[in-house]
Amino acid sequence: xxxxxxxxxINLGSILNMLKKVGAKDVVVATxxxxxxxxKKIILPGVGSFDAAMKNIQGQGLMEIxxxxxMEEKVPFLGVCLGMQLMTKSSEEGILPGLGYVPAVVKKxxxxxxxxRVPHMGWNKTSIxxxxxxxxxxxxxxxxxxxxxxxxxxxTSDILTSTEHGHKFVSGFEHENLIGVQFHPEKSHSYGLExxxxxxxxx
Amino acid sequence: MLEKRIIPALxxxxxKLVKTxxxxxxxxxxxxxxxxxIFNNKEADELFLIDxxxxxxxxxxxxxxxxxxxxxxxxxxxxxxxxxxxxQMEKVFSLGYEKVGMSSILFSRPELLTEASRNFGAQSVVAxxxxxxxxxxxxxxxxxxxxxxKFSPLELALKxxxxxxxxxxxxxxxxxxxxxxxxxxxxxEISSKISIPLVALGxxxxxxxxxSALSSGADAAAAGSIFVYHGPHKAVLVNYPKRSExxxxxxxxx
Numbered sequence: 406x407x408x409x410x411x412x413x414x415i416n417l418g419s420i421l422n423m424l425k426k427v428g429a430k431d432v433v434v435a436t437x438x439x440x441x442x443x444x445k446k447i448i449l450p451g452v453g454s455f456d457a458a459m460k461n462i463q464g465q466g467l468m469e470i471x472x473x474x475x476m477e478e479k480v481p482f483l484g485v486c487l488g489m490q491l492m493t494k495s496s497e498e499g500i501l502p503g504l505g506y507v508p509a510v511v512k513k514x515x516x517x518x519x520x521x522r523v524p525h526m527g528w529n530k531t532s533i534x535x536x537x538x539x540x541x542x543x544x545x546x547x548x549x550x551x552x553x554x555x556x557x558x559x560x561t562s563d564i565l566t567s568t569e570h571g572h573k574f575v576s577g578f579e580h581e582n583l584i585g586v587q588f589h590p591e592k593s594h595s596y597g598l599e600x601x602x603x604x605x606x607x608x
Numbered sequence: 609m610l611e612k613r614i615i616p617a618l619x620x621x622x623x624k625l626v627k628t629x630x631x632x633x634x635x636x637x638x639x640x641x642x643x644x645x646i647f648n649n650k651e652a653d654e655l656f657l658i659d660x661x662x663x664x665x666x667x668x669x670x671x672x673x674x675x676x677x678x679x680x681x682x683x684x685x686x687x688x689x690x691x692x693x694x695x696q697m698e699k700v701f702s703l704g705y706e707k708v709g710m711s712s713i714l715f716s717r718p719e720l721l722t723e724a725s726r727n728f729g730a731q732s733v734v735a736x737x738x739x740x741x742x743x744x745x746x747x748x749x750x751x752x753x754x755x756x757x758k759f760s761p762l763e764l765a766l767k768x769x770x771x772x773x774x775x776x777x778x779x780x781x782x783x784x785x786x787x788x789x790x791x792x793x794x795x796x797e798i799s800s801k802i803s804i805p806l807v808a809l810g811x812x813x814x815x816x817x818x819x820s821a822l823s824s825g826a827d828a829a830a831a832g833s834i835f836v837y838h839g840p841h842k843a844v845l846v847n848y849p850k851r852s853e854x855x856x857x858x859x860x861x862x
Contacts, residue, residue: 418679
């Protein structure tokens, strides 16, 4: 069973469709704490702003159940894009604290060079930084990104993938049961399918 | 480093996929959902959908169809057609689109670019400039709904950038569906003067044309005909270059 958390910021269509395509059984869309009660594996998607997302998660009464699942039951927990950023302690984008599961913070891209654009939007190369079950091999992958803020991990051992935009940044972390990816696997064709398939089958 | 892109531009009309020549004479090409699935399998970089009837008919965007398409697409999406306010834009973004484009509406309400870019971020806002050729061969930006309001393409691009557009889609309507190649001079002129990405559309008749658009300064080459037709008789065949072929185009397009 895979539980996709819906906190009312995006259409989950392409994520749900990709999960179906990789053969995920029993995909549940959760909007309440009750929906999450029996979750065995979680995906926290997200697009939008940090505080708006945290407010919705609080407003839907999901804070405690998500914490129990991520930190006590230690179920596999995958944050995507803003979902990844929410798993950290805080973000320069907002004033509300994050979920705080992973020792990391979120910073804004700042460039003085004019040819580098913010947000970082488009296809970019993603290098694998440590062994993981999420990918079949260590070859660099191509993923689609849309973001203005990036995660900075306190422990380098948490860094799963890295990508360059002006400087190298953490495009993925894996910390025990907690995984976050900055890119959009649901918009990244076969690389996204590979990631979701492995998350479904190997975690 | 972000990569340059090769984008199929798909025209919608009454929930069908069509292909036009110079935005006229729409020919039925297929079912949009099926076509999106084929582009999934071919791993297209991005799709840009333009509803050519949404403004004309005053019906606005077909949200049901847009939702179905977004659910099927495992790639980034852009949409243009009949967008005239923030609510519509918000809805398109919430359906899972990364970009929204506007063209004719910008002649009367250019401030929509500013509002949109403030609300959704400039990266999501595409200003479409439709280009026609004047009697004396000069190129003019026109409002394709009434073919009036002629401006200098460069001036308009600079104005849209200033107002908050995050991307310019330069649509050479007079070349659309003609396989005569992109308007390379105009691409060079405009891309060298603006700082936001330029997407070229109209005239792309071969893979070499795609590469030429990129080497002339476009950040992305968009095309319709070559991705939906095959052969001299224009048999419908949805196609997209393989990754190795794309890399070849990108190399030539440097």
